[in-house]
Each structure stands twice: as C-alpha cells, then as structure tokens.
Amino acid sequence: DAGITQSPRHKVTETGTPVTLRCHQTENHRYMYWYRQDPGHGLRLIHYSYGVKDTDKGEVSDGYSVSRSKTEDFLLTLESATSSQTSVYFCAISEGVTTTGTETQYFGPGTRLLVL
Amino acid sequence: QQPVQSPQAVILREGEDAVINCSSSKALYSVHWYRQKHGEAPVFLMILLKGGEQKGHDKISASFNEKKQQSSLYLTASQLSYSGTYFCGTESVGNQFYFGTGTSLTVIP
Numbered sequence: 001d002a003g004i005t006q007s008p009r010h011k012v013t014e015t016g017t018p019v020t021l022r023c024h025q026t027e028n029h030r031y032m033y034w035y036r037q038d039p040g041h042g043l044r045l046i047h048y049s050y051g052v053k054d055t056d057k058g059e060v061s062d063g064y065s066v067s068r069s070k071t072e073d074f075l076l077t078l079e080s081a082t083s084s085q086t087s088v089y090f091c092a093i094s095e096g097v098t099t100t101g102t103e104t105q106y107f108g109p110g111t112r113l114l115v116l
Numbered sequence: 117q118q119p120v121q122s123p124q125a126v127i128l129r130e131g132e133d134a135v136i137n138c139s140s141s142k143a144l145y146s147v148h149w150y151r152q153k154h155g156e157a158p159v160f161l162m163i164l165l166k167g168g169e170q171k172g173h174d175k176i177s178a179s180f181n182e183k184k185q186q187s188s189l190y191l192t193a194s195q196l197s198y199s200g201t202y203f204c205g206t207e208s209v210g211n212q213f214y215f216g217t218g219t220s221l222t223v224i225p
Contacts, residue, residue: 035215042118042203043158043215059117059214090157104148105205107157 003027004108006091012114019078021111023091025071032074033092033105034058034066036085043090049074050096081115088112117142119206121216128194128223136189136219138204142212147180147187148205151198152218158203161189191221199223 003026013019023032034046035058045058047066055066063085065077078085091108119140128134138147145166150158164180164187175192187206191198204216 040217042217044118045213045215104160104163105150106160109157 004091004093004106006089006108006111008111009109010112012116013081014116015082016080019081019113019115021076021089021091021113023074023076023108025074025093027093027106028071029093029106030071030096031094031103032068033094034064034074034076035090035092036060036087037090037110038087046076046089081113083115086113086115117208117212118214119204119216121202121204121219123219124217125220126222128221130196130223130225131193134191134194134221136191136202136204136221138187138189138206138216140185140206140208142185142206142208144180144182144185144187144206144208145211146207147178148207149178149187149189150203150205150215151200152203153200161202194221194223196223196225 005024007022031050033048035043037043044060046060046064047058049055049068052068067075089111092105094105095103119138122137126134147164149161151161152158164178178189180187199222201218201220203218207213
C-alpha cells in the first residue's frame with residue numbers, strides 16, 4: 001500500500017470555524033490531490049499540487065485553500081466552514097503526468113468532516 | 117465534464133456477469149477504473165490508453181472506444197469480493213481529469 005496518511009480521520013466542527021486537514025505521504029510522489037466525496041456526486045477535485053508551492057484549482061475549489069511547503073505534506077483549509085462542506089475528504093497522490101497521461105492515483109484513508 | 121456512468125446500481129448473484137459503462141462528451145486520452153469498498157478508499161483497477169490498449173485484472177477487464185468516448189468495465193463470473201462502488205476517471209485535453217458519479221455493485225450469494 002502507498003504510504004499516505006490523513007489527519008484527523010474524523011472531525012466535527014461548527015459553522016464559521018476554520019478547519020485544516022492534513023495529508024502526508026512517504027512515497028515522494030510529485031502530484032497530490034484533494035477530493036471530496038458526496039452521495040450522487042462521486043469524487044470531485046478540490047485542489048491539486050504538482051510540486052512544492054505549486055498548486056491549482058479543481059472543479060469545486062470555492063471556500064477551500066491549500067498549501068504545500070514540503071513534498072510530503074499537502075494541507076487543505078476551510079477558512080470558514082459551512083454545512084455544505086460536510087463531506088468525506090480524500091487525499092490522493094500520483095507520480096504525475098507522463099506522455100501517456102495521468103498516472104495511477106493512490107488514495108489516503110479519508111477524513112469525515114461534519115459541519116454543524 | 118464529469119463522465120456519466122451507467123447503470124447507477126446493479127445487483128448480481130455470484131457467478132453472473134456485469135458491464136459498467138462510462139461515457140464522456142470530450143475526446144479522451146485515457147480512462148481509469150477504480151473500486152471503492154464501503155468505508156474504504158478507492159483502489160486503482162486499471163488504465164486504458166488512447167490507441168485501444170486494453171489491460172485486464174484477473175476476471176475484470178475493460179475496453180475503450182475512442183471514437184465514441186466510451187469505456188466499459190466487464191466483470192466476469194462475479195465474486196462476493198467484487199461488491200463495491202466502481203468509478204471511472206476520464207482524462208481529456210490539457211490533462212483534465214474527472215471521476216464519474218460511480219456505479220454501486222452488489223454481489224449476493
């Protein structure tokens with residue numbers, strides 16, 4: 001199994017509070033991703049990173065920010081959590097994009113976030 | 117831009133076959149398939165590349181029709197362990213990658 005951990009694994013917070021989720025990898029993969037998973041919507045990309053301090057938005061980036069100061073860590077921050085951000089958040093890593101396209105993504109165990 | 121999967125859900129008895137379809141409105145470079153068991157993380161199954169390369173995994177195989185921007189996942193002689201939600205992921209121009217909404221597969225004895 002790819003070495004990917006997420007913390008915390010479960011979190012309950014109140015509307016309006018800031019929340020930071022952490023993804024840590026030991027594989028030295030270049031690309032890291034944050035997804036949210038909601039019933040009926042599958043996996044939707046929030047942000048991704050293609051290197052230290054290099055990040056870009058995904059399809060559902062509003063209300064989220066990310067940072068990557070080290071290869072192994074990718075942080076997802078909800079500046080002011082809302083109930084619509086209640087979800088399961090998955091981090092994923094991949095070796096990147098090659099001539100044959102996006103490489104395999106390996107997923108972390110997920111974080112269940114409940115915003116009251 | 118999110119690919120469409122069909123069916124949304126399917127129930128099978130052990131030993132039966134199933135086909136899961138994934139369709140995109142965009143020209144595709146590759147299609148990825150993942151399986152997620154309840155309460156767990158998605159796990160990679162296979163990648164299909166432009167050019168028709170087909171890669172199988174045990175009794176699970178897939179095809180990629182570039183002209184129709186479609187991929188199909190074939191589960192043969194299903195086992196209880198095949199139960200889970202199957203996601204396709206499609207890659208199009210600019211390395212844009214999107215997962216589908218998923219197909220729930222339940223195999224019963």
